[in-house]
Amino acid sequence: MFDWLQNFADWLIYTVFAIPANSRLGESLNFFVFDTLKIFILLFIITTIMGIVNAYFPVEKIRNYLSRNKLYGLEYIFASSFGVITPFCSCSSVPLFIGFVKGGIPLGITFTYLITAPLVNEVAIAIFAGAFGFKVTALYVITGIVLGIIGGFTLGKLKLEKHLTPWVQNIIANAHTEEVLEVEHISLKKRFPGILKEALNIVKNVSIYIIIGIGIGGAMHGFLPTGFFEHYINKGQWYAVPLAVIMGVPMYSNAAGVIPVIQVLVAKGIPLGTAIAFMMGVIGLSLPEAMLLKKVMNWKLIAIYFGTIAFFMILSGYLFNIIL
Template structure:
């Protein structure tokens, strides 16, 4: 889907700047260019689409329906499943998170998507089947969806909306523009300039956070050796699971990129459950993601979100080691 962006990154770093593909600098810069272009494009397209939906779709009715109807947690499950079928990493999921919040979707439901989206996707599932078989794959995918469902439900019960950033609250206040669209019954071509301008304003608002976050991830991607982690996680002691998760949180990679690393971990004696917990923490939580989320959440909300998801991943790691 994004191969053309990868070609641009390869051409720019390896041909224009003549930096070797086998060097740490080349790997880091290629990663930075690719992910920056991809995430900014995703951010603009998703926010643009949400702008169109907000202009035409009665999002307030959907929000009221989710608050009013007793769905017995199914709204969190559906959001988690939607996250599982979207091929996004943790940072790429943030634009959709912004779109959901902007659209008035309940925060807990939005969190259910944000948790699951980077953890489970079709590419990772296909790779898991080939490397570890169906049993491991089903446990991995099911636990990722369950983690998103329970995590989203718990975060939703904490009434965390006041901890959203002032920037998000300002965006939500601009709902008045949507009402003006409806009252004036403007055509799509008449609404398009305002929708485009609004999407671009949001992109500009998070641009610095995108660049800083991806730069951190690129440095880690290019300079942190894989062997550094494998040699400390293979003992099988109880503390290796939380250690694996704590080590993984500062890193940044998508599921497709980290699955082959997990295979190496297992081949070197790291318990499979510990390895999967490491993968979940790497793709589901990261410093770059926290940097991006800083634009839409207060530090307290980021700490609550990271803390709950980290705890759940650690518990999942212990469970995996028992089942696998």
């Protein structure tokens, strides 16, 4: 599918710049050019498709629908699926978390959204597809959705509302759900220029993360000695997956920044499940997110949330290692 891009990268690095193909620098630059172009193309295409979906499912309408209707468990699937189509990292999901709680949506369903949104979105899907192919991407998306549903459902059953901060409880007590005006029906033809503009803005906003991430990945690809990571984290070590999640939490990034690095780690010998567990820790849980959540939760609830999600991430890592 992307053979023409690989041919272009080979021509640019090995012919135009005349860097030897078997050199570490040549391998690094070739990796950087090929993956950067491939990911930008995939990101723009998938973001445009998701923009069309988003245009017909406004956040306010979904929030009000979830708060007013009993869906007998389907609301968790709905919230997790909504997390997939919203391009937010773990920190930028927090304002929507507050809006959901204010709108009267149960805490468990809100947690489902908060878990899924940073893990699985159009940015993550585009980059993951470019790095690992569509089969692995489909499995990752399904795992992320299931993780969000199980995590949110589990947290919801623990009745943790009392651990929300007084500020949030005040908001909930004084909130009056506003009626949402029906969005005027506008044809796709009229919406499309705005959707393309938004897609370009998303690509622009994450471009620095993509370039930095692929730059690091390219350097690792060309210069990191084979066997470096296998020495510390490999399939034979039972603690590899938990250690990967723990190591990922302090390293705040989004999918655009971390997936190219994960691709190289896999190429260097780390099992895919262990690498994905590390990636989930990086983009799904982070110290900056904890600081933001402190505005809406006490430390006990934050610890419960992080602990529960980390546990499911570890299970996912082991599952990927068994399946793949």
